[in-house]
């Protein structure tokens with residue numbers, strides 16, 4: 257956890273993963289949100305009254321990001337558009353560059369960027385016998401052919417996050433979660449929970465070459481904190497691997513080595529189902 261008096265910034269703090277991160281971090285936290293009306297659930301968290309500061313940012317508005325990062329020692333960059341239309345991934349890429357530029361200017365010691373397993377694994381050339389992990393990148397051209405715009409957005413944004421420190425110098429580490437599920441804190445349900453809900457409601461069509469392992473909101477939030485606290489954690493840290501449908505634990509090994517004990521999939525599903533029920537999404 258942040259040392260007493262240290263200020264950290266969470267972009268996308270109003271979102272589903274961001275809210276869990278803020279809940280766990282609520283020692284000294286400065287969060288940025290896009291829409292100030294979406295913060296009541298954060299203001300209701302224990303400790304928020306004295307330790308939470310809210311900033312309204314837009315990923316493509318550099319000035320708004322500079323204000324939010326002022327005085328921070330670490331930035332957790334989660335904010336990213338979730339609905340991506342054809343060729344509309346500029347906010348994700350531009351936002352990542354803006355956040356890293358502002359972090360560099362502010363003298364931030366480490367930036368934890370939230371990418372996705374979809375930046376690693378979306379490819380028609382998957383091999384059943386190979387665990388696709390840190391050195392794998394999504395096939396952009398293949399995604400374009402299939403209209404998979406979100407994996408393209410996450411891949412290009414993550415590549416921008418790796419290019420920045422090479423040119424400008426900055427300590428960047430990336431977390432690549434699978435499909436994140438569990439109890440939803442904000443009033444709005446995110447894309448992964450909507451996808452899971454639609455499967456429970458009988459959706460059967462599944463995009464080809466798109467595989468994701470389940471991971472709990474709490475574990476993803478904890479992973480962000482662990483990689484912030486452990487400077488030895490570098491590179492891309494996958495939060496599950498699911499090459500085809502065979503079991504693989506190599507990808508998450510580095511996080512388990514840092515002490516993360518993943519919540520079992522049965523509990524993830526139970527928590528997600530209860531959350532969707534409590535919101536009236538399923539009965």
Ligand SMILES: NC(=O)c1ccc[n+]([C@@H]2O[C@H](COP(=O)([O-])OP(=O)(O)OC[C@H]3O[C@@H](n4cnc5c(N)ncnc54)[C@H](OP(=O)(O)O)[C@@H]3O)[C@@H](O)[C@H]2O)c1
Nearest residue numbers: 268271272273290314315334335336337372435436446448
């Ligand atoms: N959920 C998953 O299964 C999953 C898996 C892998 C990676 N991720 C990544 O994890 C991060 C958080 O995802 P989530 O599931 O928590 O999604 P979410 O609930 O939709 O949260 C997204 C957050 O980003 C903010 N945001 C979006 N566009 C923005 C913009 N142009 N300027 C400023 N803020 C903006 C949103 O603010 P508004 O609500 O105001 O738009 C919200 O706070 C994202 O980077 C996502 O790609 C998610």
